[in-house]
Amino acid sequence: xxxxxxxxxxxxxxxxxxxxxxxxxVSSGERHVIIGPNGAGKTSLVHQLTxxxxxxxxxxxxxxxxxxxxxxEDVCQMGVGRTFQKNTLFPTLSVAENVRLAVQAxxxxxxxxxxxxxxxxxxxxxxxxxxxxxxxxxxxxRRVSSLSYGxxxxxxxxxxxxxxxxxxxxxxxxxxxxxAETDRMIELVSNLPNTLAVLMIEHDMKVVFSLADTITxxxxxxxxASGPPAHIKGxxxxxxxxxxxxx
Ligand SMILES: Nc1ncnc2c1ncn2[C@@H]1O[C@H](COP(=O)(O)OP(=O)(O)OP(=O)(O)O)[C@@H](O)[C@H]1O
Ligand SMILES: [Mg+2]
Numbered sequence: 001x002x003x004x005x006x007x008x009x010x011x012x013x014x015x016x017x018x019x020x021x022x023x024x025x026v027s028s029g030e031r032h033v034i035i036g037p038n039g040a041g042k043t044s045l046v047h048q049l050t051x052x053x054x055x056x057x058x059x060x061x062x063x064x065x066x067x068x069x070x071x072x073e074d075v076c077q078m079g080v081g082r083t084f085q086k087n088t089l090f091p092t093l094s095v096a097e098n099v100r101l102a103v104q105a106x107x108x109x110x111x112x113x114x115x116x117x118x119x120x121x122x123x124x125x126x127x128x129x130x131x132x133x134x135x136x137x138x139x140x141x142r143r144v145s146s147l148s149y150g151x152x153x154x155x156x157x158x159x160x161x162x163x164x165x166x167x168x169x170x171x172x173x174x175x176x177x178x179x180a181e182t183d184r185m186i187e188l189v190s191n192l193p194n195t196l197a198v199l200m201i202e203h204d205m206k207v208v209f210s211l212a213d214t215i216t217x218x219x220x221x222x223x224x225a226s227g228p229p230a231h232i233k234g235x236x237x238x239x240x241x242x243x244x245x246x247x
Contacts, residue, residue, distance in 0.1 A: 001028045003167055003197050004049065004080075009058035011044055011221075018044040019055065020221040026167065026214075029194045033208050034201045036218035037242060042201045045218065046169050049199075050082055051075040062167070081165025083156040083173065089144045095155055096140040100127045102162035126162070134158040134188055150181025154188060161192075168192070170200040174207050186210045205243070209233075217242060 004026040011019035018041040026032045034042050047053040049060060051072040060068045067075055076082075090098055103126045131137040134154040139147065147155065153173060160168060173189070174182045182204060189198060189211055202208050208215060209229055216226040217238050224242075225235045232238055 002026070003028045003030075003063060004199070005061045006049075007059040007061070009045070009048065009060065010056045011041075011048060011053065012056045018221050019048065022058070022221070022223055024216060024223070024226070026197050026199050028166070028197055030197050030213050031189070031211050032197070032199045032214045032216065033212040034199070034216050034218060035203070035208055035242060036224075040218040041221040042218055043171055046082075046171055046199070046201060050080060050169060076163055076165075079164075079166040080169065081160040081163045081167065082169040083153070083160050083171070088159070089152060089155060091145040092143060094141050094143060095136055095147065096127055096131065098144055098155060099130050099158050099162060100124065102159040103127050103130070106163050130158040130161055133161060133192070135184065148181070150177050150184060153177070153185065157188065165196065167197045167199060170198065172201050172203060174202065174204050182207060
């Protein structure tokens with residue numbers, strides 16, 4: 001089933017066309033990776049999908065609803081989760097407390113939590129489930145400020161997952177990571193439930209080819225090619241502009 005679809009999506013900043021007639025499609029459970037040179041318009045495209053940037057023209061459909069003009073909060077409510085580029089963690093709280101706040105925000109009960117033991121228990125259960133999912137269960141009591149860079153990014157994924165999305169958007173989740181941290185992120189994403197679709201921007205080709213069911217190549221705001229990894233690897237145009245070793 002098609003979960004997300006863009007139709008002739010265009011975005012301009014003045015004379016600069018950063019998204020040009022993009023037709024993108026993501027199915028339920030698909031692992032879809034967007035690649036392309038710096039400045040190709042990858043982040044701008046994702047910001048349009050989350051409602052952070054308003055397209056100039058074209059449409060975005062999520063679960064067959066037109067979300068082109070929907071606010072970021074409502075897009076999130078509808079099932080599009082994302083991690084943020086900027087650090088949105090609470091550094092002085094523990095790992096588990098950071099996740100629990102996100103779980104509480106999703107499940108409600110801010111005011112009633114103290115009255116309902118049952119609800120509190122279910123918040124903690126969900127919190128530990130999410131920490132298992134991102135391989136941080138053994139670090140649940142640590143202060144966030146004591147986590148490594150890679151662990152903080154794992155935690156950000158747990159927080160995004162707390163919103164129970166059907167589609168998770170990740171903008172360069174491994175940027176700045178060591179090889180070992182990158183391997184952990186690859187494992188984490190491959191172990192996510194196969195009901196969850198992931199749309200990820202990524203530069204590291206090891207990550208791209210380890211995870212992608214589909215790769216879309218953006219070049220000057222346009223889709224240069226889209227298809228299974230083998231198809232993209234063998235595409236002469238893609239090799240020329242991107243995979244040829246220039247980046
Ligand atoms: N708010 C803005 N106003 C004007 N120009 C912008 C704005 N945001 C992005 N751009 C420009 O749009 C183009 C695409 O930027 P974008 O960040 O989407 O590229 P990218 O593919 O994500 O690049 P990178 O790989 O470096 O992250 C760039 O030329 C950038 O300078
Ligand atoms: Mg970017």
